[in-house]
Structure formats: C-alpha cells, structure tokens
Amino acid sequence: MGLITPQKQQQHRAVSNTNHFTGYCPSPFKTLAKKSPLSHSTVTQFDRWLVRKMVDVVGNPPVRISLWDGVEVTPYCKNPLAIMIYCDRAALFKTILDPELHWGDLYCSGRVVFEGDMAGFMQAIFLGISGKDKISRLRKTVLWLGHRSIFNSFDQAKENIHHHYDIGNAFYKLWLDEEVMQYTCAYFPHDEMTLEQAQLAKLHHVCRKLALKPGDSVVEAGCGWGGLARFMARHYDVKVTAYNISKEQIKFARHRAEEEGLSDKVEFVLDDYRNIHGKFDVFVSVGMLEHVAKHDYQELGQVIRSCLKKEGRGLIHSIGRVVSGPMNAWIERRIFPGACPPTLSEMMQIFEPNNLATYDVENIRLHYSKTLQMWSERFEQHKDEIVEMMDEEFVRAWSLYLYGSLAAFNVGELQLFQVVFGHVENNKIPRSRQYIYEADKNLGHPFHVT
Amino acid sequence: MGLITPQKQQQHRAVSNTNHFTGYCPSPFKTLAKKSPLSHSTVTQFDRWLVRKMVDVVGNPPVRISLWDGVEVTPYCKNPLAIMIYCDRAALFKTILDPELHWGDLYCSGRVVFEGDMAGFMQAIFLGISGKDKISRLRKTVLWLGHRSIFNSFDQAKENIHHHYDIGNAFYKLWLDEEVMQYTCAYFPHDEMTLEQAQLAKLHHVCRKLALKPGDSVVEAGCGWGGLARFMARHYDVKVTAYNISKEQIKFARHRAEEEGLSDKVEFVLDDYRNIHGKFDVFVSVGMLEHVAKHDYQELGQVIRSCLKKEGRGLIHSIGRVVSGPMNAWIERRIFPGACPPTLSEMMQIFEPNNLATYDVENIRLHYSKTLQMWSERFEQHKDEIVEMMDEEFVRAWSLYLYGSLAAFNVGELQLFQVVFGHVENNKIPRSRQYIYEADKNLGHPFHVT
Numbered sequence: 001m002g003l004i005t006p007q008k009q010q011q012h013r014a015v016s017n018t019n020h021f022t023g024y025c026p027s028p029f030k031t032l033a034k035k036s037p038l039s040h041s042t043v044t045q046f047d048r049w050l051v052r053k054m055v056d057v058v059g060n061p062p063v064r065i066s067l068w069d070g071v072e073v074t075p076y077c078k079n080p081l082a083i084m085i086y087c088d089r090a091a092l093f094k095t096i097l098d099p100e101l102h103w104g105d106l107y108c109s110g111r112v113v114f115e116g117d118m119a120g121f122m123q124a125i126f127l128g129i130s131g132k133d134k135i136s137r138l139r140k141t142v143l144w145l146g147h148r149s150i151f152n153s154f155d156q157a158k159e160n161i162h163h164h165y166d167i168g169n170a171f172y173k174l175w176l177d178e179e180v181m182q183y184t185c186a187y188f189p190h191d192e193m194t195l196e197q198a199q200l201a202k203l204h205h206v207c208r209k210l211a212l213k214p215g216d217s218v219v220e221a222g223c224g225w226g227g228l229a230r231f232m233a234r235h236y237d238v239k240v241t242a243y244n245i246s247k248e249q250i251k252f253a254r255h256r257a258e259e260e261g262l263s264d265k266v267e268f269v270l271d272d273y274r275n276i277h278g279k280f281d282v283f284v285s286v287g288m289l290e291h292v293a294k295h296d297y298q299e300l301g302q303v304i305r306s307c308l309k310k311e312g313r314g315l316i317h318s319i320g321r322v323v324s325g326p327m328n329a330w331i332e333r334r335i336f337p338g339a340c341p342p343t344l345s346e347m348m349q350i351f352e353p354n355n356l357a358t359y360d361v362e363n364i365r366l367h368y369s370k371t372l373q374m375w376s377e378r379f380e381q382h383k384d385e386i387v388e389m390m391d392e393e394f395v396r397a398w399s400l401y402l403y404g405s406l407a408a409f410n411v412g413e414l415q416l417f418q419v420v421f422g423h424v425e426n427n428k429i430p431r432s433r434q435y436i437y438e439a440d441k442n443l444g445h446p447f448h449v450t
Numbered sequence: 451m452g453l454i455t456p457q458k459q460q461q462h463r464a465v466s467n468t469n470h471f472t473g474y475c476p477s478p479f480k481t482l483a484k485k486s487p488l489s490h491s492t493v494t495q496f497d498r499w500l501v502r503k504m505v506d507v508v509g510n511p512p513v514r515i516s517l518w519d520g521v522e523v524t525p526y527c528k529n530p531l532a533i534m535i536y537c538d539r540a541a542l543f544k545t546i547l548d549p550e551l552h553w554g555d556l557y558c559s560g561r562v563v564f565e566g567d568m569a570g571f572m573q574a575i576f577l578g579i580s581g582k583d584k585i586s587r588l589r590k591t592v593l594w595l596g597h598r599s600i601f602n603s604f605d606q607a608k609e610n611i612h613h614h615y616d617i618g619n620a621f622y623k624l625w626l627d628e629e630v631m632q633y634t635c636a637y638f639p640h641d642e643m644t645l646e647q648a649q650l651a652k653l654h655h656v657c658r659k660l661a662l663k664p665g666d667s668v669v670e671a672g673c674g675w676g677g678l679a680r681f682m683a684r685h686y687d688v689k690v691t692a693y694n695i696s697k698e699q700i701k702f703a704r705h706r707a708e709e710e711g712l713s714d715k716v717e718f719v720l721d722d723y724r725n726i727h728g729k730f731d732v733f734v735s736v737g738m739l740e741h742v743a744k745h746d747y748q749e750l751g752q753v754i755r756s757c758l759k760k761e762g763r764g765l766i767h768s769i770g771r772v773v774s775g776p777m778n779a780w781i782e783r784r785i786f787p788g789a790c791p792p793t794l795s796e797m798m799q800i801f802e803p804n805n806l807a808t809y810d811v812e813n814i815r816l817h818y819s820k821t822l823q824m825w826s827e828r829f830e831q832h833k834d835e836i837v838e839m840m841d842e843e844f845v846r847a848w849s850l851y852l853y854g855s856l857a858a859f860n861v862g863e864l865q866l867f868q869v870v871f872g873h874v875e876n877n878k879i880p881r882s883r884q885y886i887y888e889a890d891k892n893l894g895h896p897f898h899v900t
Contacts, residue, residue, distance in 0.1 A: 130805075130875070189882040322807045322874045344808055345798035352793050355580075357772045357862055361794075361811035366881055412807055412874035424772045424862035425580070431816055432639040437887045 032085055036113045039068040039088035047092060048073050054096055059128015063121055067092070081124065082116020104330035108396045118399060119376070122407030130411070169225070169252050171389060175378035180227035184287035184317065185368040185416045195374040198367075203231045206286060208436045209360065209420050210315050212236040216281040219243070219307055221273035221300075222288025226253025226266065233265035238282070240266045243273050276303055281312050289318035290339050294346055301354035311428045313420065314356075319368075320344060320415040328404070335401045344417060351421050359429055360420040365409055368416045372406040482535055486563045489518040489538035497542060498523050504546055509578015513571055517542070531574065532566020554780035558846045568849060569826070572857030580861070619675070619702050621839060625828035630677035634737035634767065635818040635866045645824040648817075653681045656736060658886045659810065659870050660765050662686040666731040669693070669757055671723035671750075672738025676703025676716070683715035688732070690716045693723050726753050731762050739768035740789050744796055751804035761878045763870065764806075769818075770794060770865040778854065785851045794867060801871050809879055810870040815859055818866045822856035 051065055051073040064080045066072045068087050086092045091111040094102040106112040114121075176183055179196040186198035187205045206228065212218070214237035223229050223242035226249070232238050244250050250270045257266050273288065283304050292300055304314055319341040326332065327339045344361065351358055379386070379402055387395050408414040422429060501515055501523040514530045516522045518537050536542045541561040544552040556562040564571075626633055629646040636648035637655045656678065662668070664687035673679050673692035676699070682688050694700050700720045707716050723738065733754050742750055754764055769791040776782065777789045794811065801808055829836070829852055837845050858864040872879060 127875070189884060191881075322802055322805060324802065343798065343802050344811075345795040345802060348793065348795035348798070352772055352774065352795060355772060357813065357815075357865060358794055358811065359813045361808065362883065363807065363809045364881075365807075366877065366879065410877070412876075415807060425577070426862075427816065427860070429816065431641075431814075432887075433812065433883070434639060434887045437882075437884045 043067045043069040058125050061124035081120040085113040087111045101329040108393045118403035119406045122404045126411040174382040181225045186371040218282040219280040221285040229266045233262050243269050283314035286317040297349040301350040305354040313422045315420050317418045320417040355424045356421045357424040358421050362418045365415045369409040376402045493517045493519040508575050511574035531570040535563040537561045551779040558843045568853035569856045572854045576861040624832040631675045636821040668732040669730040671735040675699050679716045683712050693719045733764035736767040747799040751800040755804040763872045765870050767868045770867040805874045806871045807874040808871050812868045815865045818859040826852045
C-alpha cells in the first residue's frame with residue numbers, strides 16, 4: 001500500500017478490528033445506514049453486478065460496499081481500509097457514468113457514505129487504475145468528458161482565485177503552518193522537522209536557489225498571504241514587489257507587513273501577473289502556475305523575459321505531472337477552478353520560446369506527501385471548528401481534496417517541480433549547485449562571483 | 451564579448467598589435483595572399499557590396515575581410531579578432547547561399563583563408579545573429595535548407611558512429627584527458643582543476659547522482675572508450691554491461707578492462723542500445739543521446755522502462771539546446787553525422803510517454819565551455835602530429851569544430867543537461883540532493899534509505 005501513515009494505520013485498524021466483516025451480516029453498515037438517507041427502492045441483481053464490475057475495473061480497492069438495502073456487495077474483502085454505502089440508485093449510476101466528477105459530489109452531499117482511510121482508498125484506486133492499459137484509455141475518455149476547457153481570462157482568473165483563496169483567512173489559519181502561512185509544498189531535508197520548520201526550510205531553499213543578495217529587486221507572481229515576500233525582505237534584505245489577484249490575501253499580506261515594519265521593503269500589488277512591469281534582478285513564483293492556463297504559458301514567459309534583468313535569475317515552483325492530462329475533474333470544478341498542473345515538457349513552453357535557459361529542476365514530490373499528511377492531521381484536529389465556520393459538506397469536500405491530493409503525490413500521479421532559469425546568454429550562473437547545500441552561515445552569492 | 455579566454459586575448463592582441471590595420475594597406479593580407487591560391491578574376495563593386503551586406507547581416511563581427519585581389523573590403527574594423535581572405539568568387543557566393551554549410555568546407559579546403567581567434571569570431575557571429583529577429587527567420591530557412599532529415603536506422607547509426615569515433619583512438623588520445631579518456635563535458639566544481647581532475651569529478655558526479663551501491667547492476671548505453679564503465683566497476687563496485695556500436699572503441703575498452711583486471715565486472719557489448727535486454731538497478735548514458743534521432747526518443751524510453759527495475763534510477767547526460775532546431779549543418783555533415791541535440795522539452799519525450807518521472811535536471815553548459823577550451827589548447831599543441839597523422843584539411847575541420855562548439859556553449863547556443871529519472875511510482879528516491887554534495891568519505895546511498 002505504499003506510504004501508509006501511522007494515523008491511517010490506526011484508522012485502518014479501527015475499521016478492521018470491529019470484526020463485523022467476518023460474516024454476511026453488515027452491522028457497521030446498519031449502524032451507519034440508520035444515520036444515512038437510504039432509498040426505499042429495491043436493490044436488484046443488476047445493481048449488485050454493477051458494483052462488482054465497477055470495483056473490478058478500478059483494481060479491487062480494499063473497501064466494503066453496500067447499497068441502500070444495507071447488504072454488503074463485497075463481503076469477500078478481508079482487510080478493508082474503509083466501508084462505503086450507496087444511499088440510492090442514482091448515486092450508483094452517476095458514479096459509473098463519471099466517477100472522477102460525481103463520486104466527490106455524492107460523498108460531499110451524503111448520498112455516498114464513506115468511513116475509513118480516505119487517502120489509502122484513493123491511493124488504491126490510483127494504483128488499480130494505472131496498472132491497466134485498457135482502463136487508461138477508458139479513464140482518458142472519462143477525464144475528457146468530465147473536464148471543461150480552461151481559458152483563464154483576466155476576469156475568470158479573478159473569479160477562480162476568489163473561489164479558492166477568499167474563503168476566509170481564518171479557515172486556512174486553522175491548519176496551515178503558524179509561522180509563514182504557506183499553502184504550498186514544504187521542504188523536509190530532515191525527517192523529524194515540524195510543518196513550521198519545513199515551511200521555513202522551503203523558503204530558504206527557494207531563496208538560496210535564487211542566490212538572493214542584499215539590495216536585489218525581486219518580483220513575485222502570485223504571492224499568497226505574502227509569506228515568502230516578507231521572508232525575503234527580512235532575511236535576505238531585498239526589495240520585493242508582490243502580485244496577487246486575491247483581495248483577501250493581499251489585505252492580510254499588507255496588514256502583516258505593516259505589523260512587522262516591512263512596508264518600505266515589500267509592496268503588495270492587487271493585480272494580475274500579466275500586468276507586471278519594470279526590471280528586476282529576480283523573478284519568483286511559488287504555487288501560482290497551477291492556476292495559469294497552459295495556452296498562457298508563452299505569454300507568462302514573455303512577461304518574465306521582459307521584466308528580468310540581463311543577469312537576473314528566476315524560479316517557478318509548481319505542482320506538475322508526468323503524463324499530460326487535465327486535473328481531476330472534481331477538484332477542478334469544486335475546489336480549484338482553472339487548475340491544470342503541467343508536465344515538465346509543458347512547463348518548458350514558458351522558457352524555450354522565450355530564450356530562457358533552464359539551469360536546474362528539482363522534483364520534490366515526496367515533500368508534498370509529507371506536507372499534505374501534516375495538513376490533513378491539523379484539518380482533522382479542527383474539524384468541529386470548521387464545520388461550525390462552514391458546514392458538514394464543506395468539511396467533507398476539503399477532506400476529500402486533502403486526502404485525494406496526498407494519495408496523488410504518494411503514487412506519483414502528481415509531482416512538484418522547482419525550476420531555476422535565466423536568459424540564455426547569461427554567463428553569470430553558478431558552476432556548481434554546491435552553494436545551495438552549504439550551511440546557513442556560509443550562504444554566499446555564487447551568481448555574482450565571476 | 452562574453453567569455454574571452456586568456457589564450458584568445460593573446461591571439462587577439464597578436465592580431466591587433468601588428469598595426470597593419472590602421473591604414474588601407476592590407477599588408478597581412480598580402481603576406482597571407484602570397485601563400486593562398488587566389489583567383490585571377492577581377493573583383494567588382496558588386497563583389498564588395500556583397501561582402502559588406504553579408505557582414506552587416508551577421509552583426510558586423512570584428513573581422514577584416516579581403517577578396518582575391520588582396521584589397522580589404524572592411525578596413526573600418528578597428529580591433530579585429532581575425533583576418534579573412536576569400537580566394538575566389540565562387541567561395542563568396544557559396545558562403546552567401548548557405549553560410550552554415552559552405553563556410554566550413556571553404557575554410558577547410560583553403561578557399562577561405564582565416565587567421566586569428568576562431569572561437570571569438572564564432573561567438574561574435576552567434577551573438578550578432580541572435581540579436582536580430584529578422585535574421586532569425588532567415589537563419590531558420592537557411593538552416594532548414596542546409597539540413598538533412600535525420601533518421602538513424604541501425605545501419606545508419608553504425609555508419610554515423612564509425613564516421614566520428616573510428617577515426618583512430620591515437621588521434622583522440624592526443625588531446626583528450628589521459629586519465630579516463632572522456633569525450634564528453636567535464637565537471638569543474640573548482641576553477642583550478644586540470645582536465646584530468648575535472649573528468650574524474652564528472653564521473654563521480656554522475657555516480658553520486660545515481661547513488662551507486664556495491665553490487666548494483668548497471669547498464670550503460672553508448673559507453674565510448676569504456677571510461678565510465680571501468681570507473682564505476684572499480685570505485686563503486688558495481689557490475690556493468692556497456693553497449694556501443696563503435697568497433698574501435700569497444701576493442702579499446704575491452705583491452706583496457708583486461709589490463710586493469712576488471713573483465714569480470716564489466717562486459718562490453720558491440721551492439722545498438724535498442725537491443726539492451728535484462729533488468730538493471732541503474733541505467734546510464736553519457737553523451738549518446740546526441741546521436742539518437744528525436745523520433746526514436748520514445749523507443750529509447752521504452753528500452754529504459756523495460757530494463758530498469760522498479761526501484762531503479764537512471765541518468766542521461768546530453769548536449770542540448772534552449773530553442774529547438776537542427777544541428778549546425780556543417781558540423782552535422784562533416785563531423786557528427788546524425789547529431790541532433792534536443793531541448794529539455796524534447797528530452798521529455800523519452801520519459802513522459804513511458805511514465806518515467808524526472809527527479810533532477812542540471813544544466814552544466816559553462817563546464818563544456820571550459821572543457822572545450824582545454825581540448826582546443828591540447829589540440830593546438832599537437833597540431834603538427836595531427837597534420838602528419840591525417841592532413842591539413844582534417845586539422846582545419848577539427849579546429850573549426852572545437853572552436854565553433856566552444857563559442858556555441860559560451861553564448862548559450864548549446865546547453866548540457868544531466869537528467870536523473872526513475873519509474874513514476876518509485877518512492878525510494880532521496881528527499882534532498884544534499885548527498886550529491888557531501889564530502890567523498892560520507893558518500894551514502896540515500897536511494898536506499900527508507
């Protein structure tokens with residue numbers, strides 16, 4: 001099962017240890033069923049056949065499933081990670097029609113009841129599907145059917161970002177790190193790091209790769225709550241101009257910068273990255289590319305090309321993929337509208353047509369697994385508060401999103417790329433990457449050593 | 451002028467200090483002209499206009515040019531890097547028709563006489579052309595005209611490799627490093643390293659990236675003279691199966707392995723990489739991809755996919771480009787038949803369609819500048835021997851190739867990519883690249899630390 005976390009193992013045991021799964025009598029289902037809005041329609045042999053077929057197609061994940069009569073269809077599953085109830089026939093049919101899109105909605109609205117290890121279940125599905133060539137083709141079709149084309153105009157981009165980031169800073173504060181409030185992959189060079197330490201390590205890693213030196217001018221595209229911008233200003237003594245189209249985030253970022261006495265060093269601009277102007281020593285963007293439509297990559301590269309000084313250096317940090325394809329349809333529609341993680345070759349469309357050379361690519365996928373594991377744990381701890389703040393459906397949706405993402409990074413369905421680049425003719429680039437890995441006190445600026 | 455080496459500066463001064471360029475009297479041309487097979491045809495105003503136009507189109511490189519009457523056409527050039535004489539009208543016309551292809555041939559056959567800093571001249575041309583958008587289009591057309599499609603069948607591949615590598619090992623021995631006879635980019639983490647040290651450092655760098663551990667099985671595609679294969683076997687205690695289609699190189703490699711008592715650890719196979727079979731912990735290929743046609747990349751990826759164990763890791767080291775396009779036509783025809791350095795996005799066609807994830811990309815272009823500079827210096831030192839071994843024309847061709855390549859890496863026309871990869875679902879990958887940069891004695895095997 002790959003990376004099963006201690007927490008998940010506990011859940012796993014919790015489900016297995018009930019011992020209700022040994023016979024045909026589905027007691028836990030009955031308990032759950034009592035709380036669930038079950039349909040009164042009669043379950044047919046065809047319904048059961050459909051479930052068995054569906055389970056087979058996705059590689060027989062270790063989950064026990066019952067229908068709206070409370071009777072198990074998959075009692076042969078010996079060590080289930082979870083139990084699942086389909087509360088009505090339409091829910092079953094919708095899942096079969098487009099599992100990627102509908103299953104999430106059905107789970108969130110309570111028409112599919114799920115209890116157990118969500119991340120483990122998702123991981124089993126990913127692995128079950130990827131092992132089958134035929135299913136790959138089926139899956140591609142389904143992905144394509146469930147997916148809408150992404151054309152992020154200025155207004156659409158604003159709307160998409162508003163959907164995800166303007167939910168309320170209070171919500172994100174509950175489960176992101178308390179230090180720099182980073183909603184992107186952390187960096188764990190040492191296993192025992194806390195989320196707070198790992199987010200700071202990520203920011204240092206980015207700054208080192210960029211070889212920041214005092215007085216540098218930095219432009220940041222998509223600055224989130226301004227954590228990186230303020231960090232760079234404080235620890236590397238640079239001047240930052242940071243762009244974001246999320247009102248809530250910019251407000252928060254400005255407030256924090258004032259509190260921390262950094263207002264003269266960091267300017268937060270409520271605007272689209274496409275409106276960046278001026279010349280900078282450094283371009284940086286952490287976790288924005290996921291929101292940029294692929295057909296806009298070349299334009300993003302033009303923006304970089306024109307705002308980066310001759311000897312400037314840049315870094316883009318983004319979720320990516322190995323095999324090109326649309327984002328999971330449900331996540332794209334319900335959580336992250338407009339999201340589309342690129343493959344490395346797709347990312348190159350930013351750089352290559354604009355004569356920008358790639359110096360360094362690092363794939364830190366497993367760091368995102370660890371980050372998501374920590375986020376999920378914190379999310380679970382604050383579940384009750386979040387239900388009160390939002391509602392049950394919202395909590396189910398975000399749990400699914402967090403656990404689904406965790407599974408996707410665990411199995412390599414998603415990757416995390418950090419790409420360092422500069423103008424092709426720039427010869428002031430460090431010969432070795434050694435400097436990135438030197439101890440803090442030795443932080444040099446090899447980009448400027450001739 | 452970017453990276454002008456001390457050697458080049460000396461040449462530069464040597465040309466400038468003659469003081470023959472201050473007036474209209476082209477004494478150095480006359481001296482040179484005496485030795486050159488000048489045409490008796492009358493030089494016309496149109497001939498002169500053509501030269502001026504040509505020089506203007508390529509960005510006015512600092513070179514003084516005369517035609518077959520010995521009179522300078524470009525006396526306005528104040529600090530020339532070199533002097534050049536067109537010995538007949540056809541040579542001038544051919545240059546204008548397809549400079550990339552014909553200039554090299556004309557220089558080699560002595561119909562264009564060139565004296566001075568060849569690398570500096572090439573670099574000036576690269577920079578002069580790249581600054582002009584219109585020329586880019588013109589250049590693309592010319593490149594396309596001068597270029598032949600590359601379809602490397604098994605037989606063609608053999609023929610191409612024979613052309614370049616079976617010239618005679620004695621020739622390469624004269625100017626490559628004496629330690630491991632590497633005909634690929636060296637690695638200079640420290641400026642003051644010798645070529646020998648830097649080639650060893652390159653091999654270590656590759657082995658570290660691959661996190662070799664004793665007993666690993668390694669397959670090498672395109673093993674050259676077997677330097678890396680023997681190095682891995684000796685220093686990392688691994689078992690290597692190394693493929694190459696160059697008879698001369700395989701003969702040399704086997705002989706050396708026997709001499710060094712490594713025959714039981716290294717098997718050299720005279721065969722195409724497409725015939726690799728078996729399962730290995732490690733796949734490595736240094737400097738072979740340049741000889742693989744782009745439409746064969748996906749097939750190469752299939753070979754890797756099927757020969758790499760589930761938790762195996764791979765590395766490809768290759769010359770690359772930022773902007774896609776064919777190889778310089780002259781080099782492709784006369785020196786390196788079938789050569790086509792890819793962009794990073796083109797390289798991804800090996801990995802992405804085959805579900806291989808990229809962990810790490812490093813661009814060490816400037817290391818190739820330094821390597822080529824050292825090769826050129828050694829080549830110059832052994833010029834007389836090489837003339838005797840081959841002939842004048844061969845020496846001119848190889849000088850042009852080495853200096854042209856040096857210029858191409860200096861200006862970023864060519865890049866050098868090292869890509870580390872593995873199966874997408876492999877979670878036994880090191881979390882940090884720190885281990886690559888640790889001191890020798892601490893060499894760990896983080897791929898295997900769980």
